[in-house]
Amino acid sequence: MRYGETGYNLEIDLATGNIERVETDPKMTELHLGGLGTNAKILWDRVPPETDPFSPDNILMFSTGLLCSTPAPGANRTIVTTYSPQTLFMGYSMMGGVFAPELKFAGYDKLIFRNKSPNLVYIWIHNDKVEIRDATHLKGKGAVETQELVRKEVGDPDAQVAAIGLAGENRVYMASIEQGRSSASRLGVGAVMGDKGIKAIAVRGTKDINVARPEEFYQLCNEVLQYIKFREERPIPNVMTILQGLGSPQEMKHTDEKWHTENFMWGNARTRRKDFWNDEIEKRWKDVQLSARKRLISCYNCPMKCGAILSLPGMSTYMMKCFSKLTYTMAAYVDDLDFAFRIAQRATEYGVDGFSTPQVMAFAFELKDAGILTDKDFAGTSAYEACPSDNMGRFYWILDRIARREGIGDILANGTYWAAKEIGNGAEEYAHNNIKKHEQLPLKLGMLNPVYFLMYATGEKANITQIEGQFPQAPFMTMEEREEFIKDWIQVPDEKFKQYVLDWEPRGERSNPYYPTPEIATDIVDWQEMMHFIDDALGVCAGLSSFPLKPPYHIHNYPKFISAATGMDIDEEGLKEIYRRNRNLVRAINVRRGLTRADEKPPQDHWKKRFPELEEKLLDTYYEFKGWSNNGIPRKETLDKLGLEYVSEDLTKRGILTDDEETPAKEASAQK
Amino acid sequence: MGEKIKKKVKTIKIDLEKCNGCRACEVICSAFHASPKYSSNNPARSRVRMIRDPIKDIYVPVYAGEYAPAECMGRDVYVIDGKEYGECDFCRAVCPSRDRFKEPDSGLPLKCDMCEGEEEPLCVKWCITDALTCEEREEEVEEEEKPADMDIALESLVEKHGLEKIADAVARMSKKG
Ligand code: SF4
Ligand code: SF4
Ligand code: SF4
Numbered sequence: 001m002r003y004g005e006t007g008y009n010l011e012i013d014l015a016t017g018n019i020e021r022v023e024t025d026p027k028m029t030e031l032h033l034g035g036l037g038t039n040a041k042i043l044w045d046r047v048p049p050e051t052d053p054f055s056p057d058n059i060l061m062f063s064t065g066l067l068c069s070t071p072a073p074g075a076n077r078t079i080v081t082t083y084s085p086q087t088l089f090m091g092y093s094m095m096g097g098v099f100a101p102e103l104k105f106a107g108y109d110k111l112i113f114r115n116k117s118p119n120l121v122y123i124w125i126h127n128d129k130v131e132i133r134d135a136t137h138l139k140g141k142g143a144v145e146t147q148e149l150v151r152k153e154v155g156d157p158d159a160q161v162a163a164i165g166l167a168g169e170n171r172v173y174m175a176s177i178e179q180g181r182s183s184a185s186r187l188g189v190g191a192v193m194g195d196k197g198i199k200a201i202a203v204r205g206t207k208d209i210n211v212a213r214p215e216e217f218y219q220l221c222n223e224v225l226q227y228i229k230f231r232e233e234r235p236i237p238n239v240m241t242i243l244q245g246l247g248s249p250q251e252m253k254h255t256d257e258k259w260h261t262e263n264f265m266w267g268n269a270r271t272r273r274k275d276f277w278n279d280e281i282e283k284r285w286k287d288v289q290l291s292a293r294k295r296l297i298s299c300y301n302c303p304m305k306c307g308a309i310l311s312l313p314g315m316s317t318y319m320m321k322c323f324s325k326l327t328y329t330m331a332a333y334v335d336d337l338d339f340a341f342r343i344a345q346r347a348t349e350y351g352v353d354g355f356s357t358p359q360v361m362a363f364a365f366e367l368k369d370a371g372i373l374t375d376k377d378f379a380g381t382s383a384y385e386a387c388p389s390d391n392m393g394r395f396y397w398i399l400d401r402i403a404r405r406e407g408i409g410d411i412l413a414n415g416t417y418w419a420a421k422e423i424g425n426g427a428e429e430y431a432h433n434n435i436k437k438h439e440q441l442p443l444k445l446g447m448l449n450p451v452y453f454l455m456y457a458t459g460e461k462a463n464i465t466q467i468e469g470q471f472p473q474a475p476f477m478t479m480e481e482r483e484e485f486i487k488d489w490i491q492v493p494d495e496k497f498k499q500y501v502l503d504w505e506p507r508g509e510r511s512n513p514y515y516p517t518p519e520i521a522t523d524i525v526d527w528q529e530m531m532h533f534i535d536d537a538l539g540v541c542a543g544l545s546s547f548p549l550k551p552p553y554h555i556h557n558y559p560k561f562i563s564a565a566t567g568m569d570i571d572e573e574g575l576k577e578i579y580r581r582n583r584n585l586v587r588a589i590n591v592r593r594g595l596t597r598a599d600e601k602p603p604q605d606h607w608k609k610r611f612p613e614l615e616e617k618l619l620d621t622y623y624e625f626k627g628w629s630n631n632g633i634p635r636k637e638t639l640d641k642l643g644l645e646y647v648s649e650d651l652t653k654r655g656i657l658t659d660d661e662e663t664p665a666k667e668a669s670a671q672k
Numbered sequence: 673m674g675e676k677i678k679k680k681v682k683t684i685k686i687d688l689e690k691c692n693g694c695r696a697c698e699v700i701c702s703a704f705h706a707s708p709k710y711s712s713n714n715p716a717r718s719r720v721r722m723i724r725d726p727i728k729d730i731y732v733p734v735y736a737g738e739y740a741p742a743e744c745m746g747r748d749v750y751v752i753d754g755k756e757y758g759e760c761d762f763c764r765a766v767c768p769s770r771d772r773f774k775e776p777d778s779g780l781p782l783k784c785d786m787c788e789g790e791e792e793p794l795c796v797k798w799c800i801t802d803a804l805t806c807e808e809r810e811e812e813v814e815e816e817e818k819p820a821d822m823d824i825a826l827e828s829l830v831e832k833h834g835l836e837k838i839a840d841a842v843a844r845m846s847k848k849g
Contacts, residue, residue, distance in 0.1 A: 105714060105715070206716035206776035208706070208712035214710035300695055309729050311729070317726075
């Protein structure tokens with residue numbers, strides 16, 4: 001019997017309709033845990049680096065994590081992995097909700113799709129019974145609407161459905177996969193799902209998931225629940241409200257948006273409105289939010305309530321979490337939360353990423369103001385009206401064009417990087433907020449923060465909220481505050497991190513950008529990455545682990561969880577080694593697709609004050625610490641030590657790993 | 673008729689407003705009733721189930737009650753605060769009209785036993801948002817024999833297949849054993 005996992009993947013060939021339940025090798029669990037780790041292994045093994053994301057040879061995986069469906073609180077992540085059409089690198093996007101647990105109860109650790117279906121289909125998985133069903137009648141239907149229709153069609157109210165909207169069908173690079181209150185929206189995974197011809201996946205499972213050491217596991221879960229309660233009663237003092245508690249940013253709970261609206265940028269990540277928030281806006285926004293919000297809701301087996309059911313008069317109900325609440329309205333310069341919720345509803349039905357899409361839309365209007373796009377691009381046709389001139393109207397209009405790939409929308413649908421390239425004429429300068437071709441949070445700051453520099457530059461996920469965490473975002477003002485903070489900081493992997501907090505000053509010698517020093521910044525980033533990589537392999541939500549300060553899961557109790565769940569005996573050192581193996585494998589996948597040091601660049605305007613020499617030093621130090629060349633490529637010894645000899649051999653054969661580190665690595669063919 | 677005895681009565685109070693749909697109650701109930709305890713979990717075996725329809729904002733944790741051999745002839749629809757609940761949403765019965773509260777493999781009925789032996793029902797303990805709370809009071813009741821799980825299960829089988837067939841099957845099985 002397998003513990004923690006089911007020991008089976010479901011492999012579906014969409015071209016032939018062949019469906020196979022394949023037993024997995026327990027060795028892979030020992031080496032990579034599951035989730036992101038085993039996804040990376042499968043992607044490396046099966047999909048050659050030359051593969052275009054929209055080629056039939058690209059695979060699309062929906063993976064559970066190793067702890068999903070066990071009673072471990074918050075273990076509910078679905079890790080979707082494929083090659084991203086936008087970055088061309090490995091795209092891994094995660095969603096909460098109930099999909100992964102249901103899939104595992106149906107008896108599968110992963111769903112692996114290859115090839116393409118000739119016509120639009122949905123998949124219905126009910127334990128051992130798996131069907132590929134025609135979905136032509138669902139063509140063009142909204143992502144939320146589709147979930148309801150499919151649930152009715154399969155006739156099981158407990159079925160969990162993940163679906164794409166029109167944007168996914170049209171292979172919009174920002175297309176998301178929507179599922180209940182959650183979505184896998186970053187890096188274009190919805191576009192690949194659409195390309196494969198999958199409109200939705202419905203799953204229902206009623207099998208058991210076993211754990212190896214029941215009593216021990218149950219006690220560990222209780223401790224986590226107790227700690228969550230403890231943390232809920234003790235918000236962390238001296239940090240911003242949204243950083244005080246656990247969970248994702250509590251955007252559905254809080255109505256005070258002074259911080260976001262005045263510190264994040266409006267428009268195409270451009271303008272800071274320092275005096276935006278006032279009593280009148282506060283009152284109006286609060287009214288809108290409280291009347292639209294029907295209930296705060298959780299993901300599977302988690303007490304945090306990061307999501308909400310939203311219902312506004314005259315439109316169908318949908319669910320939301322996190323920052324999509326503000327991204328559209330701020331990008332559009334509309335000071336109205338009602339608009340924010342309404343346009344987000346349409347965007348959710350289309351199935352698009354709430355981070356990238358609003359920026360692409362604002363980018364389009366900047367190009368128009370700059371004369372790079374012209375009235376012709378915003379004209380009407382027999383199918384649709386011309387673009388209205390008011391801020392709200394034109395945002396709805398451009399959203400429609402993008403999701404439908406009509407007119408200028410067809411170009412914009414590829415994201416700011418590719419659109420700017422295609423439009424030319426200086427448009428590139430307006431695609432200013434990307435890393436690795438991917439739109440970032442609209443945040444522009446003053447002084448370079450070395451820890452954030454490294455996370456932004458080197459994070460494989462290309463999305464800061466999925467890389468940051470654990471460590472305070474800014475120094476505490478006084479020594480008392482610092483001492484207070486480190487007092488009960490049990491999560492640190494090493495006592496030295498406490499000293500870093502004590503030493504970090506708001507100004508003077510030991511302040512940004514020279515403190516944390518490159519060595520210390522690297523230490524901190526390594527810890528942050530480690531926790532995210534472990535979460536993503538276990539399927540535990542970052543909101544209870546890698547993202548917040550002082551979370552219930554950490555490097556000291558994770559080995560116990562894994563050991564009690566699976567029966568493998570893993571200690572901290574063993575877990576760290578798995579992290580390093582997975583980290584290096586993901587890096588190798590991207591390196592094989594052409595990633596080099598040149599790609600590891602935060603947007604030039606992210607900080608006003610930049611320090612080119614220091615930044616190079618930061619990267620050098622980080623690469624050296626990781627055992628990578630100064631081009632960001634894992635060295636042979638590094639790979640071999642982790643049992644990744646097959647990776648170093650491959651990279652050597654391709655001329656990417658060379659003895660002479662100074663020669664730039666060969667470009668892989670996927671890079672356009 | 674039994675004698676009057678003092679008995680502790682536990683009441684689980686369900687606050688629908690506070691329920692966030694997390695299903696922790698289902699998780700822990702099914703784990704608690706696994707054998708060995710906590711060795712597996714499977715919400716389909718839980719004795720409390722979330723009736724959940726997010727788009728309609730319907731969130732109702734329902735506890736498994738009595739086995740019912742036939743479904744109701746007439747059903748009711750409740751409208752509360754403008755929300756229309758499904759015909760069976762509040763019903764505890766293990767009834768042929770639905771899959772809820774039946775062992776997924778055998779179809780045998782499940783019933784909430786208030787986590788006998790535990791100091792607090794585990795679904796309540798794991799619902800840290802307090803949608804579920806437990807109250808205890810003493811009451812004088814007439815002693816009655818409580819049917820064991822096995823009896824409930826057998827009764828339902830008898831109901832389904834007839835006593836004779838069940839007896840035959842048991843005889844056959846004991847020969848094999
Ligand atoms: S912390 Fe929030 S996002 Fe994470 S699992 Fe819990 S409810 Fe979901
Ligand atoms: S544990 Fe509580 S909040 Fe969660 S579903 Fe059950 S009753 Fe609702
Ligand atoms: S009281 Fe115990 S048996 Fe009853 S539903 Fe709750 S956990 Fe299950």
